[in-house]
Amino acid sequence: MSKQELAILFSGSIDSLALYALSAVGRHPDISRPRKIHLLCMQNGALRFRAFPFERFKTAEKILKAQAPSTEPVPESSFVELDTVRLFQGLWLDQCEELMPQYNDKNLVCTACLLAMHTRAVIYCVERLVPLLIAGISGKQSCCPRKTEIFITKIMAFSSGFGITTRFPVDSDFDDDMVIKHLLEDYGLPSDNGGESKCLFEQTHTLATEKEIGSYLDAMLPHLNKYVESRLEGKIRDAAECF
Numbered sequence: 572m573s574k575q576e577l578a579i580l581f582s583g584s585i586d587s588l589a590l591y592a593l594s595a596v597g598r599h600p601d602i603s604r605p606r607k608i609h610l611l612c613m614q615n616g617a618l619r620f621r622a623f624p625f626e627r628f629k630t631a632e633k634i635l636k637a638q639a640p641s642t643e644p645v646p647e648s649s650f651v652e653l654d655t656v657r658l659f660q661g662l663w664l665d666q667c668e669e670l671m672p673q674y675n676d677k678n679l680v681c682t683a684c685l686l687a688m689h690t691r692a693v694i695y696c697v698e699r700l701v702p703l704l705i706a707g708i709s710g711k712q713s714c715c716p717r718k719t720e721i722f723i724t725k726i727m728a729f730s731s732g733f734g735i736t737t738r739f740p741v742d743s744d745f746d747d748d749m750v751i752k753h754l755l756e757d758y759g760l761p762s763d764n765g766g767e768s769k770c771l772f773e774q775t776h777t778l779a780t781e782k783e784i785g786s787y788l789d790a791m792l793p794h795l796n797k798y799v800e801s802r803l804e805g806k807i808r809d810a811a812e813c814f
Contacts, residue, residue: 574606574646577703578696580688581610581650583624585751585762586707588631590741592758594705595635595645601740602705608648609701613688616656625650627761634759653695658687658798661814662791670787677779679787682722686788689726689737690795694802696735704730704737707745721785729792733799 577594581587590602597604612624628650636645663670663683671678692704723739730737745751755762779787794813801809 574604575703576607576609576699576701577602577605577705578609578611578692578701580692580704580706581612581624581628583612583627584707585748585755586741586745588627588760589745589751589754590705590707591628591631591648592635592755592760593741595632595648596639596758597643599740601738604643605646605703608646609695609699610648610650611692611695612650612652613655613691614652615659615684615687631760638758651695653691655684655687655691658690658814659684662687665814674779674783674787676777677783678777679779679783682779682784682787683791685722686726686791686795689730690799693730693733693735693737694799697733697799697803702734702736704735706737706739707741719781719784721781722788725785725788725792729795732796733803 579587579590579594581591591608591610593599593602594605594608610624610628614621628648632645632648639645663680667678667680689704689706695701696704727737752762798810798813801807801813
């Protein structure tokens with residue numbers, strides 16, 4: 572079977588670092604060894620420690636290459652920063668005062684941010700013919716919108732509409748920090764969190780429930796479908812008018 576390229580949503584966190592390691596060495600039943608790995612680091616305009624993800628990637632790449640047998644070298648990897656500010660603003664920041672009352676006054680800022688990230692990643696994958704996008708989630712992130720079944724289901728369907736398969740392959744494996752820590756240390760990789768791209772919106776109060784997240788996604792995904800289609804077809808005015 573010919574190898575394919577894959578993309579990883581990469582923040583430098585131990586979850587995303589573990590995904591990179593598993594992709595690079597091909598030792599997970601749901602992650603086949605790819606021809607090339609695209610590490611997509613999203614910039615939403617509210618991050619700190621911006622250099623950390625790239626430095627962590629280069630450290631991990633060096634360690635994994637040194638361990639890899641000559642018969643199974645680490646795949647070529649590229650680290651790419653993608654800007655999601657405009658999408659993030661259109662999905663929430665520009666209209667949060669009007670939107671919050673529609674969703675029981677719950678703050679959907681993190682949902683909007685993740686939605687912008689996945690949308691930007693889908694565009695990247697379509698333009699570069701990368702068929703598979705993977706992201707790390709874990710049970711310990713119970714406050715994260717990406718952890719909800721409704722978000723996972725709708726994002727997978729959204730991506731599929733543009734020919735991109737989105738997977739969250741290590742949900743049950745990563746439900747305990749101990750498992751991730753053991754995996755990373757087994758490969759000699761950094762296993763401490765805390766330096767990844769911390770966001771100013773983390774630990775936002777009035778977190779949305781799965782009901783509000785689902786309603787919000789139902790409202791925004793049609794706009795995003797039109798946005799992605801317009802963007803890919805070069806219809807810049809239509810894309811700009813989506814939000």
